[in-house]
Amino acid sequence: MAERSFAREVEDLKLGAGQEFRGEGILAITKALLECGVSYVAGYQGAPISHLMDVLSDAQDILSDLGVHFETSASEATAAATLAASVMYPVRGAVTFKAPVGINVASDALANLTSGGVTGGALIIIGEDYGEGSSIMQERSHAFAMKSQLWLVDPRPDVASIVKAVRDSFDLSEASNTPVMLEVRIRACHVHGRFASRDNVRPSFPLSRALEQPSRDTNRIVLPPASYLHEKEKIEKRWPAAVEFIRARGMNETFAGDIDDIGIIMQGGMYNGVITALREAGLADVWGETRIPLYVMNVTYPIVDAEVIEFCRGKKAVLMVEEGQPEFIEQALHKILRNADIPAKLHGKDLLPMAGEYTAQVMGQGIGAFIRRWRADVLPDAARAPNIDRVEVDDKIRALADVVPPRPPGFCTGCPERPIFSAMKLVEKELGPHHVAADIGCHLFSILPPFNIGATTMGYGLGPASASAFNVPAGKRPIAMMGDGGFWHNGLTSGVGNAVFNQHDGVIVVVDNYYSAATGGQDIPSSRADNRSRSTKHPIVEAVKGVGAKWVRQIDRTYDVTRMRDTLREALTTEEKGPKIIVASSECMLNKQRRVKPLAAAAAKRGERIVRERFGVDEDVCSGDHACIRLSGCPSLSVKPTSDPLKDNPVAAVDNSCVGCGHCGEVADAAVLCPSFYRADIVSNPSAFEVRFDRLWRRMIGALQRWRAGRRVMFEQEAA
Numbered sequence: 099m100a101e102r103s104f105a106r107e108v109e110d111l112k113l114g115a116g117q118e119f120r121g122e123g124i125l126a127i128t129k130a131l132l133e134c135g136v137s138y139v140a141g142y143q144g145a146p147i148s149h150l151m152d153v154l155s156d157a158q159d160i161l162s163d164l165g166v167h168f169e170t171s172a173s174e175a176t177a178a179a180t181l182a183a184s185v186m187y188p189v190r191g192a193v194t195f196k197a198p199v200g201i202n203v204a205s206d207a208l209a210n211l212t213s214g215g216v217t218g219g220a221l222i223i224i225g226e227d228y229g230e231g232s233s234i235m236q237e238r239s240h241a242f243a244m245k246s247q248l249w250l251v252d253p254r255p256d257v258a259s260i261v262k263a264v265r266d267s268f269d270l271s272e273a274s275n276t277p278v279m280l281e282v283r284i285r286a287c288h289v290h291g292r293f294a295s296r297d298n299v300r301p302s303f304p305l306s307r308a309l310e311q312p313s314r315d316t317n318r319i320v321l322p323p324a325s326y327l328h329e330k331e332k333i334e335k336r337w338p339a340a341v342e343f344i345r346a347r348g349m350n351e352t353f354a355g356d357i358d359d360i361g362i363i364m365q366g367g368m369y370n371g372v373i374t375a376l377r378e379a380g381l382a383d384v385w386g387e388t389r390i391p392l393y394v395m396n397v398t399y400p401i402v403d404a405e406v407i408e409f410c411r412g413k414k415a416v417l418m419v420e421e422g423q424p425e426f427i428e429q430a431l432h433k434i435l436r437n438a439d440i441p442a443k444l445h446g447k448d449l450l451p452m453a454g455e456y457t458a459q460v461m462g463q464g465i466g467a468f469i470r471r472w473r474a475d476v477l478p479d480a481a482r483a484p485n486i487d488r489v490e491v492d493d494k495i496r497a498l499a500d501v502v503p504p505r506p507p508g509f510c511t512g513c514p515e516r517p518i519f520s521a522m523k524l525v526e527k528e529l530g531p532h533h534v535a536a537d538i539g540c541h542l543f544s545i546l547p548p549f550n551i552g553a554t555t556m557g558y559g560l561g562p563a564s565a566s567a568f569n570v571p572a573g574k575r576p577i578a579m580m581g582d583g584g585f586w587h588n589g590l591t592s593g594v595g596n597a598v599f600n601q602h603d604g605v606i607v608v609v610d611n612y613y614s615a616a617t618g619g620q621d622i623p624s625s626r627a628d629n630r631s632r633s634t635k636h637p638i639v640e641a642v643k644g645v646g647a648k649w650v651r652q653i654d655r656t657y658d659v660t661r662m663r664d665t666l667r668e669a670l671t672t673e674e675k676g677p678k679i680i681v682a683s684s685e686c687m688l689n690k691q692r693r694v695k696p697l698a699a700a701a702a703k704r705g706e707r708i709v710r711e712r713f714g715v716d717e718d719v720c721s722g723d724h725a726c727i728r729l730s731g732c733p734s735l736s737v738k739p740t741s742d743p744l745k746d747n748p749v750a751a752v753d754n755s756c757v758g759c760g761h762c763g764e765v766a767d768a769a770v771l772c773p774s775f776y777r778a779d780i781v782s783n784p785s786a787f788e789v790r791f792d793r794l795w796r797r798m799i800g801a802l803q804r805w806r807a808g809r810r811v812m813f814e815q816e817a818a
Contacts, residue, residue: 104149108157113295120292123282124150126257127223128157130264134219135299137189138167140180142587143617144196145233146284147225151194152618158631164300170620170632173587178204181211181277184218185318187308189301190268197224197281198237199558203588205242211277212246213328214318215336218303219268220277222248226367228422229455231284236453238422243279243399247332249340250399251349252281252366257291259366263396266349274340276332281398283367337400344397350405353392357381360472361409362465363431364419366396368456372419375462379469380478389476390469398427403434410435410442417468418446421456443472506546511734512691512759514656514684515541515609519549520729520765521662522577529670532577533568537561537589539581539616540686541609548731552579559584562593562606562677569602575670575678576604582638583614586622590641597677598646605669610638610683619689626685638681649678656684659764687757708782711758715750719774722747726775729765750774 104125111129113119119129127150131139139161143151154161154168161168171177177193184191195204201224211220227234243250249270253263260282267278317324344350355361364372372392376382381389393409395401410416418428428446435444450456450464469477509516518541526532536542536552537560545552556564562578580589585608597606612626613619621629623636639652649672651665662682669678702708722745727735734756737748752762762775781788 104153104156108153108160111157111160114297115295117295118292119295123257123260123287123289124153126261126293127264128153130261131192132164132298133296134265134268135190135301136166136192137301137305138183138191140169140171140177141194142171142174142177142200143614143620144200145225145227146287147194147196148618164298165304167305174200174203175207178207181220184216184220185214186217186313186315188218188303189305189308190219192221192223194223197226197239199234200224201239201242209246210320212248213320213325215275216271216277219271221267221271222277222279224279224281225287226281226283239279239281240399240426249276249278250281251278251396252398253396254366254369254394255286255289257289258293260286261293266347270340270343273343274336276336276340286367341400341402345402345405349397350402351394351396352409353388355389355391357389357473357476358391359414361391361393361413362417362419363393365398365421366394368419368421369394371456371458371461374458375465378462379466401430406431406434407438407440410440413442415443415445415472417449417465418444419450419461420446423452508543508546508731510688511732511755512687512757514611514687516730516732517656517659517761517764518609518662518682519544519551521659521666522551523549523729524663525666532574535561535565535576535578537579537581537584539584541579541581548728559587559589560592562597565604566596568604569600578604578606580606580608582608582610582624583616583622585638594642594647594679595645602677603675605678608638608679608681610681611686613686613689615686619686642679647679648676649674651680653680653682656682657759657761657764687759691757702782705783707784710780712756712778712780713758713760713762714752714776714778716774716776717749720749722749724750726750726762726765730762732762735762
């Protein structure tokens with residue numbers, strides 16, 4: 099089950115020549131792949147590219163009809179290794195995953211692939227997750243492209259430009275026998291637009307033919323002496339071939355302007371922001387017509403020296419808009435211009451930030467400074483910079499920021515991972531704090547309030563591995579976290595297998611929520627749902643025992659805080675040696691709601707009886723201690739004023755976003771807090787008996803309330 103279904107949208111993938119395709123970037127990429135005659139597609143989900151995998155999954159029938167093989171890979175390394183099919187055979191293949199972490203995982207496969215080169219077109223579609231919306235370390239993919247001589251395409255965030263980039267990238271790959279990385283940022287993935295469709299193309303060389311007519315070329319195998327020749331081939335043949343193709347095909351773009359003594363060079367992905375900044379300065383319009391000449395590098399590696407020289411000749415100054423650090427492109431441009439004796443002054447990171455996302459506001463400030471320095475006369479007001487930072491200095495906005503507290507990311511309402519950390523806090527009260535190695539996934543939110551649990555995170559599925567150094571005699575054991583997605587990604591071997599082999603004495607908690615939840619809720623081997631094209635229902639416990647683990651506990655309901663607490667305590671105190679592994683299982687609440695709500699709504703519409711659980715707090719019983727909130731942190735659990743004059747603190751309250759998971763009541767019970775929580779059943783389409791009973795019950799409660807109100811003692815306040 100994915101975050102959303104594209105079943106309706108994928109029908110547009112059938113459009114042919116003469117028809118117009120309308121949709122968002124990820125759908126356009128998929129359509130372009132089919133038009134290019136791709137033979138196979140693989141990948142691993144991860145923002146901002148997760149929806150591309152979801153689209154491909156929903157389009158499996160269309161892919162099958164065209165003879166295109168698609169599979170969800172076990173990891174980015176698996177996906178990258180799939181491109182080996184294009185090494186010996188003239189078949190086009192594409193893979194996709196999140197960057198830069200996906201590239202890090204896939205680096206071994208990609209380096210070997212690029213060393214030997216390819217025969218068929220090989221395309222790596224990477225979701226460049228950089229900037230304020232990112233959830234990972236801030237790095238860029240450019241360094242890997244340079245390191246392995248892998249061509250990097252960064253198209254303008256425009257649907258037609260992205261589709262052209264896909265088509266050109268396959269041709270570029272085949273013309274230079276080199277894999278190509280297509281870099282799409284989050285705005286490119288979700289930008290909407292239109293382009294003229296072409297007919298979908300069946301693969302000209304089916305994969306079945308490769309199996310029936312196997313071929314091999316030892317010159318493409320990364321093994322001495324061939325591997326020594328690969329580097330020379332990259333420099334002497336592939337690189338020049340790529341540069342010639344990029345120039346001949348016009349993959350980079352130049353936009354002329356009448357203020358031709360200055361210019362701006364940019365990565366393709368920066369184009370929309372640059373145009374916005376120029377528009378705010380009165381130097382461009384909404385259609386992209388610009389007065390400042392622009393050179394758009396839709397291919398950021400390799401750089402076409404001749405195009406750069408041609409653009410900069412005759413200009414006093416040029417600004418390089420390059421997001422991220424180090425300033426690889428800017429450094430290269432300095433060398434190109436100096437070697438060509440081009441006197442144009444090159445600006446870049448001296449006017450723009452070295453690090454951080456280049457929003458339109460940031461680019462506006464940098465571009466404004468550049469224009470004021472060299473052509474202030476062309477601005478409507480020579481003393482004015484592009485005025486797009488006015489929101490930041492607005493007094494009303496500043497006043498609002500002073501009173502609205504920051505809201506860090508946290509677990510969703512009803513998340514089954516929250517009670518795991520509630521239990522850990524309870525154990526911490528008994529046994530003291532422990533070193534907790536965190537991991538990538540939703541459970542990483544535990545490092546934030548109210549839990550404040552977790553010391554390190556080293557990579558997807560590497561939580562247990564990051565605790566390896568603590569396998570030493572001590573009075574306490576380390577605790578390592580790992581999600582089910584990370585477990586199947588590489589955690590089974592690098593975490594559990596390594597712990598068994600090295601006889602680690604720590605505790606490993608595998609959070610099993612039935613999906614790869616943090617990437618959008620895709621199925622994985624241990625998912626408990628039926629999947630028409632994947633094999634699921636493979637228990638994590640069996641896999642753990644299969645690599646030799648002995649102390650293994652399965653908890654099938656994480657909301658049972660008492661059991662979670664007791665199992666953690668046992669794992670931390672038992673005399674048994676070796677890794678202690680707890681598999682804590684409950685379905686991701688977001689996916690559960692996506693699955694259950696449509697079924698419940700349909701049943702209610704049919705007139706069937708539906709019961710929905712809700713929890714609440716008895717205001718008269720609540721003491722106002724708020725320990726329940728400190729041990730839960732559920733967004734639906736808040737506070738409200740009390741009408742009791744004898745209570746100083748506001749009481750706990752449960753709002754309408756409650757999904758009835760029961761965690762707040764469970765944690766209150768496990769912590770021996772108070773009996774103020776209650777459960778209420780909301781019944782749709784009740785029976786006639788239930789309706790009559792409810793009326794009777796309401797009359798009785800009303801009578802008791804009136805009786806109580808009549809006996810209440812009131813004290814009047816004396817006048818001063």
